[in-house]
Amino acid sequence: MTTPCTNLHLFVDGELSAPDAEVFRQHLGRCPECEAGLRELLQLELLASRALGGSASVAEPPPAKVTPLRPWMQRMSRTVVPVALAAGLAAVGVFRLQTQPEAPTDVWLAGADVRTLEARLSHPMADRFRPYEPMRGTSGAANPLPLRPLAELEEQQDFRGIAAAYALRGDWQQAESFLSRAPASADRDNDRAVVALSGQRWEEALNLLGGALRQEPRHAQALWNRGLALRGLGLLKQAEASFRDVASLPGQAAGWQVAAEKRADEMRALRDAEAARWQRQVRETWAQLTEKTADAAYLVREQPAVTRAALYEAVRTATSANAVASLLPLASALDGLGEGTVLQDYVRDAASRDFKVRAPLAEDYARLVKGALVPGLLERLRVSQETDLYVGALLHTGEATRDAESLKALQRYAHGSRDPWLNLLAERERARSEEASGRAANAEHLLLATLRTCGAYNTLFPCAEIN
Amino acid sequence: MSNLFNRDRRRFEAFIRQHRPSLLGLARRLCARSSLEPEDLVQETFERAMPEFAHLKDRTDSAAAAWLCTTMTNRFLDYCRRQRTESRGMPHLALVQDLAVSPEETQENWALVSTDAFQKAIERLKPHLRDAYRLHAEGKRYNAIAEHFNVPVGTVGSWLTLARRDLKELLLPQVAVAREQGATSS
Numbered sequence: 001m002t003t004p005c006t007n008l009h010l011f012v013d014g015e016l017s018a019p020d021a022e023v024f025r026q027h028l029g030r031c032p033e034c035e036a037g038l039r040e041l042l043q044l045e046l047l048a049s050r051a052l053g054g055s056a057s058v059a060e061p062p063p064a065k066v067t068p069l070r071p072w073m074q075r076m077s078r079t080v081v082p083v084a085l086a087a088g089l090a091a092v093g094v095f096r097l098q099t100q101p102e103a104p105t106d107v108w109l110a111g112a113d114v115r116t117l118e119a120r121l122s123h124p125m126a127d128r129f130r131p132y133e134p135m136r137g138t139s140g141a142a143n144p145l146p147l148r149p150l151a152e153l154e155e156q157q158d159f160r161g162i163a164a165a166y167a168l169r170g171d172w173q174q175a176e177s178f179l180s181r182a183p184a185s186a187d188r189d190n191d192r193a194v195v196a197l198s199g200q201r202w203e204e205a206l207n208l209l210g211g212a213l214r215q216e217p218r219h220a221q222a223l224w225n226r227g228l229a230l231r232g233l234g235l236l237k238q239a240e241a242s243f244r245d246v247a248s249l250p251g252q253a254a255g256w257q258v259a260a261e262k263r264a265d266e267m268r269a270l271r272d273a274e275a276a277r278w279q280r281q282v283r284e285t286w287a288q289l290t291e292k293t294a295d296a297a298y299l300v301r302e303q304p305a306v307t308r309a310a311l312y313e314a315v316r317t318a319t320s321a322n323a324v325a326s327l328l329p330l331a332s333a334l335d336g337l338g339e340g341t342v343l344q345d346y347v348r349d350a351a352s353r354d355f356k357v358r359a360p361l362a363e364d365y366a367r368l369v370k371g372a373l374v375p376g377l378l379e380r381l382r383v384s385q386e387t388d389l390y391v392g393a394l395l396h397t398g399e400a401t402r403d404a405e406s407l408k409a410l411q412r413y414a415h416g417s418r419d420p421w422l423n424l425l426a427e428r429e430r431a432r433s434e435e436a437s438g439r440a441a442n443a444e445h446l447l448l449a450t451l452r453t454c455g456a457y458n459t460l461f462p463c464a465e466i467n
Numbered sequence: 468m469s470n471l472f473n474r475d476r477r478r479f480e481a482f483i484r485q486h487r488p489s490l491l492g493l494a495r496r497l498c499a500r501s502s503l504e505p506e507d508l509v510q511e512t513f514e515r516a517m518p519e520f521a522h523l524k525d526r527t528d529s530a531a532a533a534w535l536c537t538t539m540t541n542r543f544l545d546y547c548r549r550q551r552t553e554s555r556g557m558p559h560l561a562l563v564q565d566l567a568v569s570p571e572e573t574q575e576n577w578a579l580v581s582t583d584a585f586q587k588a589i590e591r592l593k594p595h596l597r598d599a600y601r602l603h604a605e606g607k608r609y610n611a612i613a614e615h616f617n618v619p620v621g622t623v624g625s626w627l628t629l630a631r632r633d634l635k636e637l638l639l640p641q642v643a644v645a646r647e648q649g650a651t652s653s
């Protein structure tokens with residue numbers, strides 16, 4: 001009696017009958033000896049075939065069966081493989097590219113009725129306007145890359161085109177590597193910025209776009225993408241301006257013009273809403289502090305930034321030394337979140353003022369905080385000794401962005417206070433004054449630097465206010 | 468400027484053209500009288516080679532062939548196990564028994580054998596084993612070889628088994644030597 005194991009050689013040589021071969025294949029699945037024997041034997045046979053030039057390999061007839069290309073490519077696109085190799089395999093494998101006519105426009109998903117990429121690529125075929133719709137869970141697998149047109153693009157050295165095809169499918173790594181082979185141009189920088197945007201590397205994107213726009217100031221895609229990068233950084237005002245620039249460019253698809261206008265409006269609405277929300281929160285908290293209804297521990301824990309802003313207002317609007325001094329525990333709790341004692345120092349200093357002089361000014365300042373116009377107050381505060389009230393009024397009225405002397409006063413006070421948040425606000429006002437003087441690039445530069453500093457304090461400060 | 472995409476594509480095409488015929492020959496024998504298509508088996512093997520090609524392209528022909536052989540064997544064994552599970556309607560039980568030689572070891576051993584070494588080894592076989600194995604390697608079936616030597620078909624089977632045993636015995640000591648050289652030179 002023979003066990004299946006003795007049939008290994010007959011099986012490998014294709015000499016078993018159909019039922020015996022079937023039995024042996026089933027046996028192979030559970031016999032470690034036969035598995036090891038099969039591995040060894042196949043290695044030897046392959047070597048023999050290679051060494052003897054043999055035709056254990058048999059002259060090759062054309063494949064009997066032509067497997068449809070589409071399912072295969074969908075299978076391929078799930079694994080990350082170099083497209084060059086896939087093209088090579090398709091060319092000599094059993095699959096016939098010819099059986100699947102490819103519309104070349106498929107490369108850039110021209111057939112889609114929406115676009116899933118928010119950023120704009122420079123390649124004209126990849127930048128046709130369609131309404132934006134964020135990804136709904138489908139990935140590039142639904143849109144496999146057509147290999148032949150891609151190989152042709154490569155032949156023509158259209159690396160930006162290939163990169164765009166990958167970018168549209170969310171394959172950023174491949175997009176980046178093809179872009180690195182494209183010649184330097186504003187278009188290339190724009191597309192590299194799109195890659196950076198995909199990874200939320202806003203500043204990197206902004207730098208690349210800055211380069212692109214220096215070469216071509218009216219580069220529609222770069223201006224659009226700049227809007228996205230600035231929005232990512234929280235610079236909504238600058239983002240709005242960038243989208244307005246796109247909208248004003250002549251000679252582009254009406255869809256892009258309308259979309260840019262809409263984006264700009266959204267940026268403005270978002271900014272207004274955020275500013276209003278911030279002001280409301282600060283006013284509410286300020287009211288709680290002055291009415292002594294505040295749960296200090298809760299405020300410090302849950303909304304330290306708002307509470308800090310409210311504390312300044314509470315100190316500025318207090319009309320007695322006692323009222324100021326009662327804020328000391330809150331100030332030290334807020335100081336405890338970071339380093340130093342700037343808020344406690346400020347409260348102590350304010351409590352030591354002469355309230356016969358300060359109280360009336362504080363009352364008028366309170367009206368300003370509530371949104372009223374108080375004519376002449378700024379000037380009265382400027383000539384008073386109550387510099388903190390003057391600085392508060394400068395911030396409320398925006399005077400420091402219009403008047404160089406006011407800005408200097410603000411900077412001097414912020415510097416002397418060693419209070420990081422006041423210094424950040426002073427920098428913001430400086431940036432705004434640059435912008436008001438028509439030096440938008442300087443302003444943006446300053447704001448970015450200020451934002452970076454602010455971000456370093458983690459959640460201590462409301463960096464959204466640096467805008 | 469070099470055209471990397473097409474250079475890679477052509478390299479991979481050449482790689483496939485070089486190895487495909489002998490792999491297909493093996494695949495046809497493995498898939499004989501089964502529902503598995505030899506072309507599919509080979510195609511899948513090259514698909515698996517794509518992510519590895521950056522490494523494979525710089526290795527020796529023997530090493531690349533050994534890698535492809537292991538990969539194809541794995542695909543084939545997967546197929547056998549899947550079929551077995553399906554036909555029995557029960558899940559495949561993991562094998563607890565260890566293989567005497569691991570698949571990696573088998574592959575590494577054969578990766579070190581060159582076609583030259585093989586040709587020398589086959590010259591050292593007993594004449595009837597050598598000739599029978601050559602005919603087999605040319606694609607002759609058992610009955611054709613039996614006719615050639617005027618022996619029963621069963622005898623061909625045992626000659627080929629003996630030829631393979633002797634070839635292994637001639638080649639594997641060289642593998643040990645090659646390994647030692649590799650170890651001392653590195």
Ligand SMILES: [Zn+2]
Pocket residue numbers: 004005006027031033034
């Ligand atoms: Zn067995």
